[in-house]
Amino acid sequence: MKDLDQNLKATCCAPGHGATGFRDIVKLACDNQRTGTCNRAEPQEGTAEFVFGRMVDMMPLDQQPSKEGCEALAAVMLDDEASAEDGPADAGIAFLGQFIDHDITLDATTKLGEVAGAVTKIRNFRTPALDLDCVYGNGPEVNPWLYEPDNRLIFGRGPTERTGPDENPLDLQRNVNGRALIGDPRNDENLFVSQVHGRMFVMGHNNNMERLSDIADAEDRLHEARAELTWEYHDRILHQFLPAVIHEDVLTPMLAQAHNMHLEDIGRLSWANAPAMPVEFSAAAFRFGHSLIRETYKLNDNPDRAEVRIFAREADAVKLDGFAPVEKDNNLDMGLFFGPGAQKSRPIDTRLPAALLNLPDSVATSDKNLAARNMIRGHLTFKLPTGEKMAEWMEAPLIDTHDKVKDAGLEGRTPLWFYMLAEAEQHGGKLGPVGGGIVAGVLLNMLIRAHSPALRPYRGV
Template identity: 85%
Template sequence: MKDLDHNLKATCCAPGHGASGLRDIVKLACDSQQVGTCNGARPEEGSAEYVFGRLVDMMPLDQQPTKDACNHLANLMQEDEATAKDGPADAGIAFLGQFIDHDITLDATTKLGEFAGAVTRIRNFRTPSLDLDCVYGNGPEVDPWLYEPDNRLIFGRGPTERTEEGANPLDLQRNINGRALIGDPRNDENLFVNQIHGRMFITGHNATMKRLADITDNEDRLHEARAELTWEYHDRILHQFLPAVVHEDILNPMLAQARNMHLEDLGRLSWASAPAMPVEFSAAAYRFGHSMIRETYRLNDRPGREAVRVFAREADAVRLEGFAPVDKDNNLDMGLFFGSGAQKSRPIDTRLPAALITLPDSIATSDKNLAARNMIRGQHTFKLPTGEVMAQWMEADPIDTHEKVKEAKTEGRTPLWFYILAEAEAFGGKLGPVGGGLVAGVLLSMLIRAHSPALRPYRGV
């Protein structure tokens, strides 16, 4: 796809855009390509076709940091493993966040660094509604390969399960080529999200189905079990995930607003007319979790087992890359990832482990710096607003220019993703007004639209 910037104008097609007040921002944002492309419209209820949208206007390429500047800034972000510090969140929170991402967004068409064009033409292949479609697929009639005859979800069944002594009963079901047979294949891309998908959600569904044995109709029992597991999932997002990643000064007022179930009064933006999946969220704000990744993790307490690297070097015996059967010796001790005995994630800040600064060939054959990929995708593929512009739109106090931004000579043009990390760094390792406002705003608005029972405790019910 060729860059279409020479055909575009920086002005929005909506009359009076930029002067109608904060509450109208998301109603008027558009791709600035042609009259009629504004993104306030949402898909009709029950629609199978979901697309992306914008909260604020696309920023022209001549106002963006260059790709070279993004690469320079990315190369300054490698964490010093010897001085790395723990953050406030449990180690599993970063991977729970990855699972949530896979449940609500999938862009399978754009290319890194190539302008995507009108985001309203880009299909989102996941339902942006926190409905666990990444676990349940389209149900047993459409995706029967996910289900047992009684509508339990299949777990731990590989092609050699009954004949191979070393088969892993806590791995995902797999085909003869070792590929996981699940609702979203990305939940097998590393050991950690694999185990969350299988051991939190598949086993959670099956345990609920067993508990609901008095419901004799399998279809009714599936419906009730999915509803209960989805409620528990929403509760986990509200009580475990969001408090771990969003600073309480940002989150608590938004939770208080969410109890009223009014999208117009949720944080610094009105979400009533917002697109179902804003690219400011999917291509920047929600990529904050990369900075939470540790270089090494303890998997379990098996004798002689030491911490292992995220992406093992050739000499290492334990390799954690996904899309392959999981050795039963690598099954996670979930107590090391969630709860009082858990390892900690790194704080949300402007540092990434070396494993993500130089990705292995199994993950990326070119453009191996994940930080650079994030910034180039945001600012060049989607022409997102810079962090400074986004902060201004959200009426958030701007942060001081980060020293790494100064060194990369991108003052005033900070990539949105980096700005959100720098803001979190200033807020003690949790997301601040811009990052937290976007992340909590999108997730809470989804829960409000779903009339989630998980919000009831916040409403005093």
């Protein structure tokens, strides 16, 4: 298990498929960004551990959906709260997906609506591997404020001047300004991902440290505890997250392939040559989780507390703002978010709750429609292929043009993010061949490249 931990921490040196090294697997697109990495006959020299890449050819701006068209399409994506439906996934899956996203990708340099240029020159500030660096940072020697002297992660304890009877033992460690001291500050941007980070992963590590107390050396115990938590994390992705969001017809054969430590090509997509962090995934496919978000949630079994809104407004009694201490009364009952007694997420479809179509100032001071932001970012910043073009690349069945796309004047130029949501509408609220193929392919490829023990033995869906 210690070897697994070391392998996960050093993905730039990890072996990939066969005898090929990670530096050879992660091919780079050429600087003009026209050619994707999956269709190059010869790999381009370079490394891409901390940058982005392309899976397919970019589309020129004159072939992209317009900003006005994206905004018009986003404006008709409102879900009717009165008739909102439950989807197949547990409510917590949306926030587990947000945690996964924060573990593998962070673009802190591009600007919404401005052309990004060469994506292979854009820094990814997270390691493109499922290694929990968002929890562990760079270890106790580099980030000592995350750790107790015995290498447990600090949790549930604020600065001395705030410690008292009102301190929440299930909240993240915080500084005097109330900001969480964690490996990735984005995991405190809302109550739900904050509790997933702390309750599942920080507490998970500390529980492992307690159970491994017979290992005398604190550094060895840290390595073993991290390796076991990482394995549990991979297992959760394989057997909880992916089956909840991807249709079984898409996922089942890909899981079987991953068990054999190799993914077959999908159409013209070569997984052996795929970049570690494709912009098609980070800027479109893995943003499907916004469709899972409910307008309201029940937090716990407090009889005096009804469901609360995802983004509280001034008139709401319960405030769930992120980047602030969590009150004890707002601690999540995890059984209401995962498992047989859980609330359900929304189905993945072409609708979003009102809260995401009019973001509060604490989240965005301009361009407050999250759907529009997703599509503008994908197509005007990164020049992604349209949904129709991506389906062609993947040799997937082309879905009929959605009525909302027609009304927005975008026929033949469906934004990739919207296309995958529309595809999911036809697959029972789960991602179909295009969306599911990209999401499963990228995550499973990461597990294959890490030689994750979670892939063996294969247990099916």
